[in-house]
Amino acid sequence: MIENVTKAALYVHENLVIRRNRICPEHGYEDRGRICVVTGAHGDELEGQFVCYELIRRINAEKEKLRGTVDIYPALNPLGMDTGVRTVPIMDMDLNHMFPGQKDGTMMDKVIASIVDSLKGAEVVIDVHASDTFVKEIPQARISEEFEDMMVPYAKQLNIDLIWINAATTVHESSLASSMCKLGVPALIMEMGLGNRINREYGEQVVDGILHLMHKLCLWEGEDIPVKEPRIIRNDDISFIRASESGIFMPLAENDTFVTKGTVLGEMIDPLLGEVIYQVKAKCDGRLFTLREHPLAYEGALIGRILKEEKEKSS
Amino acid sequence: MKEQIIFSMKAPYREDFQIKGYSFGKGMKSACILGPIRGNEVQQLYICSQLIKALRELEKNGCITNNKEILVIPCINYYSMNVGRKFWPVDNTDINRMFPGNEEESTSSRIASGLLKAIKDYSYGIQFASFYLNGEFVPHVRMMETGYQNTSLANLFGLPYVVVRKPQPIDTKTLNFNWQNEMTAAFSVYTNSNDQVDEKSAKQAVAAVLRFLTRMGLIKYESHSGYISHIILEEDLSNVSSMKSGIFKRLIETGQEVRYGQELGYVIDPFLGDVVETIVADTEGIVFFSHTEPLVNEGDIVYRLIHRLHE
Known part of the structure; x- marks a missing residue:
């Protein structure tokens, strides 16, 4: 009704x-x-x-x-x-x-x-x-x-x-x-x-x-x-990845995947200079459970979140 | 006058975002005056520009008290102003709902954090702010009831009214609330305009701030004594709502005294042209706020009255 x-x-x-x-x-x-x-x-x-x-x-x-x-x-x-x-x-x-x-x-x-x-x-x-x-x-x-x-x-x-x-x-x-x-x-x-x-x-x-x-x-x-x-989970269980510089974020990882410390999650690029400003890397091992979809990212914009210490379940 | 950069950030497509401040005098961080946090606060920008002009003149004439520093930040969110947006243009967040902010979090949270860090040590904080209701207010000083509010100090602006608001959950992220929590005596000053310059109330606001600075011993300036402010608790204001929607015709100006049963406005059927509602005062008093938009929804607040107050 x-x-x-x-x-x-x-x-x-x-x-x-x-x-x-x-x-x-x-x-x-x-x-x-x-x-x-x-x-x-x-x-x-x-x-x-x-x-x-x-x-x-x-x-x-x-x-x-x-x-x-x-x-x-x-x-x-x-x-x-x-x-x-x-x-x-x-x-x-x-x-x-x-x-x-x-x-x-x-x-x-x-x-x-x-x-x-x-x-x-x-x-x-x-x-x-x-x-x-x-x-x-x-x-x-x-x-x-x-x-x-x-x-x-x-x-x-x-x-x-x-x-x-x-x-x-x-x-x-x-x-x-x-x-x-x-x-x-x-x-x-x-x-x-x-x-x-x-x-x-x-x-x-x-x-x-x-x-x-x-x-x-x-x-x-x-x-x-x-x-x-x-x-x-609580905030302490999460590694927050925020843009340290402004630019266009191009992801190189998939959301909801397991990553290790140092995995390149994407690149922040400068479309005017044709350069990579910096590589966005995982700061810890874990499950990438949030990933940026909107390319424009100002300093401080959320790029992703990793759930610390979560290992992929073996099948 | 000394120009300083309060906060800066690089942007992919625009010139660097820089919040600029202008300081007068040297020494103790005494008073900080802030302009627009939202992109539609043009009146607030104008008032700050006129204050800077006045303070420049006073400084040139040696009228800033020794060992006192006054900082004016004429505009925080000019990025939004330049693209016709009210909130932060990239993600539409309201910087005035991001305080105290965090320098490790989102862009607008970083701006809030950077700003509060720069202004939290001033003894007195004055923000030219805007309210979520679109309309016209009687010029007033507004403060949150945080336990640290001091209405006697607010009285020194010499504006007709001081309004004390009991903080609602939505208020706890505002600058005023968090500035007071940092032990700054924080005041929000409202004039009767936002997106248009109203010369008369802008002059009144500039005079009020100069009066306050004089009374706090920060400047030497001869000014009119202003009003002995009437203190109002926001919850005591009487709301008058429209029962119908349509075209709103306002009959009464802000600041006018009205009698019980007096006609305050009409709602006109937008298709047929008939008056479908006559809005009347449900109490006698002074009009503190009036709806100035030409259209009105059913249930909108069209007037707020100061119950049983006379001119």
């Missing part, structure tokens, strides 16, 4: 509508609780679109096995999605830095407060993100240290590769996940892939995970696929 979570009239002859698809158990079956999957807070992150589609498709295919309510919100920032921009158009503000909203604030504050109200009471809220347009990520959950004990048990069920505790910018206290946790509603952020792209394999992987979590919460009696055991 498609529902309007909130609606507000825009300048000229149009409404801003936040919609969700609510799927309930078939008549006669118990409704044991509610899970919410939200995405589209950033208009340049599309990975969650396939997750929504695939989750709805799989549940509808075996709807008689559903034992709880599933609320799916494909676009928290519909105008950003429509225009392909990260922020809320005109305001140019990051929606995920505006939570929990305010009932007497601006139009967007009110819209956000309504979204928050609609999520209250859920067993868990999963906020699906897609990195940004600059770097590519492998599927992971991000949780603030403050809510680690509450959220890690949920994140472990989601068939992801990593659980990153305290990735500061994404779990900032004005984010949806942090705000919901403060209200006592378990919520976490999932990150994967790349902005403006959809990776079907990653999408299928996390939908397997969401259905597994629903199974654990007794909300789903359909197929339950065994999930990966994610590694729990």
